[in-house]
Amino acid sequence: xTQVIQEETGQAPILGHTPESKRNWRKxxxxxxxxxxxxIQYLVSSFFFYLVGGALATAIRTELATPDVDFxxxxxxxxxxxxxxxxxxxxxxxxxxxxxxxxYLIPLLIGARxxxxxxxxxxxxxxxxxxxxxxxxxxxxxxxxxGWTSYPPLSLVVNKPxxxxxxxxxxxxxxxxxxxxxNFLVTLLKMRAPGMTLNKMPLFCWAMLATSALILLSxxxxxxxxxxxxxxxxxxxxxxxxxxxxxxxxxxHMFWFYSHPAVYIMILPIFGLISxxxxxxxxxxxxxxxxxxYSSLAISFLGLIVWAHHMFTSGTxxxxxxxxxxxxxIIAVPTGIKIWSWLATLWGGKLRLNSALLFGMGFLxxxxxxxxxxxxxxxxxxxxxxHDTYFVVAxxxxxxxxxxxxxxxxxxxxxFPKMSGRMANETLxxxxxxxxxxxxxxxxxxxxxxxxxxxxxxxxEYDPKFATLNFVCTVGTYILAVSTFPFLFNMVWSIYKxxxxxxxxxxxxxFEWLTTSPPPVENFEVDPVLTIGPYEYGTEEAKEVVAAGxxxxxxxSGLAKA
Amino acid sequence: MNIPSSITTxxxxxxxxAASFWYGQNHxxxxxxxxxxxxxxxxxxxxxxxxxxxxxxxxxxxxxYAAIKxxxxxxxxxxxxxxxxxxxLEILWTSIPAVIVLGIAVYSFEVYTSMGGLNxxxxxxxxxxxxxxxxxxxxxxxxxPLSTAPSLDPKGAIADVSEVDGIPGTPxxxxxxxxxxxxxxxxxxFTYPDSGVVAGELHVPVGTRVHLKINANDVLHAFxxxxxxxxxxxxxxxxxxxxxxxxxTGEYPVICAELCGPYHGAMKSVVVxxxxxxxxxxxxxxxxxxxxxxxxxxxxxxxxxxxxAQTPDxxxxxxxxxxxxxxxxxxxxxxxHGAIAKS
Numbered sequence: 001x002t003q004v005i006q007e008e009t010g011q012a013p014i015l016g017h018t019p020e021s022k023r024n025w026r027k028x029x030x031x032x033x034x035x036x037x038x039x040i041q042y043l044v045s046s047f048f049f050y051l052v053g054g055a056l057a058t059a060i061r062t063e064l065a066t067p068d069v070d071f072x073x074x075x076x077x078x079x080x081x082x083x084x085x086x087x088x089x090x091x092x093x094x095x096x097x098x099x100x101x102x103x104y105l106i107p108l109l110i111g112a113r114x115x116x117x118x119x120x121x122x123x124x125x126x127x128x129x130x131x132x133x134x135x136x137x138x139x140x141x142x143x144x145x146x147g148w149t150s151y152p153p154l155s156l157v158v159n160k161p162x163x164x165x166x167x168x169x170x171x172x173x174x175x176x177x178x179x180x181x182x183n184f185l186v187t188l189l190k191m192r193a194p195g196m197t198l199n200k201m202p203l204f205c206w207a208m209l210a211t212s213a214l215i216l217l218s219x220x221x222x223x224x225x226x227x228x229x230x231x232x233x234x235x236x237x238x239x240x241x242x243x244x245x246x247x248x249x250x251x252x253h254m255f256w257f258y259s260h261p262a263v264y265i266m267i268l269p270i271f272g273l274i275s276x277x278x279x280x281x282x283x284x285x286x287x288x289x290x291x292x293x294y295s296s297l298a299i300s301f302l303g304l305i306v307w308a309h310h311m312f313t314s315g316t317x318x319x320x321x322x323x324x325x326x327x328x329x330i331i332a333v334p335t336g337i338k339i340w341s342w343l344a345t346l347w348g349g350k351l352r353l354n355s356a357l358l359f360g361m362g363f364l365x366x367x368x369x370x371x372x373x374x375x376x377x378x379x380x381x382x383x384x385x386x387h388d389t390y391f392v393v394a395x396x397x398x399x400x401x402x403x404x405x406x407x408x409x410x411x412x413x414x415x416f417p418k419m420s421g422r423m424a425n426e427t428l429x430x431x432x433x434x435x436x437x438x439x440x441x442x443x444x445x446x447x448x449x450x451x452x453x454x455x456x457x458x459x460x461e462y463d464p465k466f467a468t469l470n471f472v473c474t475v476g477t478y479i480l481a482v483s484t485f486p487f488l489f490n491m492v493w494s495i496y497k498x499x500x501x502x503x504x505x506x507x508x509x510x511f512e513w514l515t516t517s518p519p520p521v522e523n524f525e526v527d528p529v530l531t532i533g534p535y536e537y538g539t540e541e542a543k544e545v546v547a548a549g550x551x552x553x554x555x556x557s558g559l560a561k562a
Numbered sequence: 563m564n565i566p567s568s569i570t571t572x573x574x575x576x577x578x579x580a581a582s583f584w585y586g587q588n589h590x591x592x593x594x595x596x597x598x599x600x601x602x603x604x605x606x607x608x609x610x611x612x613x614x615x616x617x618x619x620x621x622x623x624x625x626x627y628a629a630i631k632x633x634x635x636x637x638x639x640x641x642x643x644x645x646x647x648x649x650x651l652e653i654l655w656t657s658i659p660a661v662i663v664l665g666i667a668v669y670s671f672e673v674y675t676s677m678g679g680l681n682x683x684x685x686x687x688x689x690x691x692x693x694x695x696x697x698x699x700x701x702x703x704x705x706x707p708l709s710t711a712p713s714l715d716p717k718g719a720i721a722d723v724s725e726v727d728g729i730p731g732t733p734x735x736x737x738x739x740x741x742x743x744x745x746x747x748x749x750x751x752f753t754y755p756d757s758g759v760v761a762g763e764l765h766v767p768v769g770t771r772v773h774l775k776i777n778a779n780d781v782l783h784a785f786x787x788x789x790x791x792x793x794x795x796x797x798x799x800x801x802x803x804x805x806x807x808x809x810x811t812g813e814y815p816v817i818c819a820e821l822c823g824p825y826h827g828a829m830k831s832v833v834v835x836x837x838x839x840x841x842x843x844x845x846x847x848x849x850x851x852x853x854x855x856x857x858x859x860x861x862x863x864x865x866x867x868x869x870x871a872q873t874p875d876x877x878x879x880x881x882x883x884x885x886x887x888x889x890x891x892x893x894x895x896x897x898x899h900g901a902i903a904k905s
Binding site: 463 | 591592593602603606607610614617618621622624625628629632633634635638640641642643644645646647648651652655656659660663664666667670671673674677679780781782784786788789791792793794795797798799800802815817818819820821822823824825826827828
């Protein structure tokens, strides 16, 4: 416990005072141990990789615009979707959801000066760029062509150098993720401000607690699987290679033991972000705090025992399929609790329909579709029909794009004033939302029908009867690609030319709004003490806290003393 | 005040329910049902579509309604009402989804059981076992894909089947048939053990319970016929099984659904569902062709480019023509031998 209630008043931070002179872009390229710098390093670098992954997706959809193979070769095509998935998962959503917002927000939300292990934090971040560059370099030697799942024996026979690079890269990124998770756990459990019990933590902290536990339990298993796969690939052992008596199904179990929880690693932090964003802009307390908090833990636990639902058509015995089917379906219950609670939070509020809330509500709307198709996929007889088809592609994009990416955009708009000290442009934000929403649904909604009718995934050529819908998907993808430009322009322009942000532009109650924008080094002039719950909107105290501005931290410590 | 709003709620509820039921039955998203299993899967899907449509309408409706009705008026800087939760409501929206998913789980279980999924005596959809005679060989093919196909030896296959498959006491009265299925980059080979016929297209008689015993020679593949709603991975070193009953004549695509290499998208074949008479005629015509050219086909197949992904059938066709064989001759030959295809 490093938190000390500071009783002396010290010099009061002045409203609107930003250490502008100290803002130095060079620090973002250094081995900084400041959690805010690291958070922004994560955010910007993962967004860079998002653009790379998006470019790969655009290439994939360009190939699929017509039934024939006419844009890239089949080998390159397999490399495109393999690297696309790997980049989007390991270099965009995981680092952006956990690394970027986890690092930036957790110390601020719990009133700490930094993460528990600042150097470890920097080490974790600096594994991302080499891992990412390594992965992209695999295109020079023939990109890995076995899909992001890298099922042996295929992964052991095609593009071996690319596959080896893929394994090394994912091992690096997984290690980074593990280091980050340790840091989050310790920080959350040990460094909360006085008065902040677990049940008074902001919900993002609960979500990150559940996520970190999940990362620590599951990622080492992926590392194990990949190391064994590397032995099979490079040394010629036969853990998974049937030529030497190995069992490829064992790899699938080990892989999905991580990679299904990975879905929750990518969505739980987003659930947390949404739980922060909705109440602030709806001006209402979050509905059912405890239900949302504990359902994160329930999802985290259940997430560990559903992995084999990815293997219903593989070599799994029937009774096992039933076990995993029921577990998977039960996850709909805690997830449903969250969705109803968010709806109830919005209901009757005074919605500030800005870019952040639009993306937040877009998240809700799109994620529900992914959730419904998820329950469908859990049903074994139905999954046997649609497994490895475009129905699954549609489902996973509704969850990961409609869910995670919409949530990440919402969070970026929501915390942009805090991070940069400037307000983002609302008009551009709304254009961005409209384009993203339209493009996303055009690109992915038709895929449900494609999959049901018989279009399998990971193919460069398809039956001409699917041509029309595929063309629609491709048009949607181009709109999505275009939608990133208003966002990029908005961010870059606003950082330099945006209206200067007040410390609390949204009248939020969590600690990050009670310090300056951007926060000073070590976050708070005076260590804050919890005097008001994070979601007490609609109360008199809330008005006072918001009115007091950044001075509150000090007032609060005075109150706590009294 | 209260009465009209509750009437409105009731009306909206009825409208959503009606829309869900209508869409659940009329979504038109699935392809033709061509097997006895397909209607079972579709029934489950229709139910899930009904529930899913209802949920979709409720959630999207609530979001859109909130966005319009609860948007902040300009100049209003006050907060919304202080409502932290509502325990009965939370219990309600926890328990109703729980009941719904458990219901779907039970229904799925029922469907799976009636598809034969859980009963190994019934040659389950899912049941797999390691067949010793096959397991030793297929992996070796990775080193030299296409050059060896040990499971293709008809005599061995027949012996194998009679040993492993010696449980004919299935409760069904339908005729049964076992077909050895081999997946390789990038083709399907179907061996009819009783006659030794090897084909690149899967011919099946309607109204027969067809058991596929599936092997892979090189990497993972998956056998999928969308019109049958069934899929099973082919795993090198293991034998997996799939059982279905085709009940509609016609040609349907056989698709490889597990990434198997650059030409994965081209790995296709067809299942030809025929009346038993047509099927027997086809089998007879194949017997001759198969027994004579079989060896040549396999020996030569490495030279066939994977790009063309020729099925052995296509491959054999020119040979058969060169030899002057016609289906009629094959039929004659067959009847002379007096062999009658198992029906």
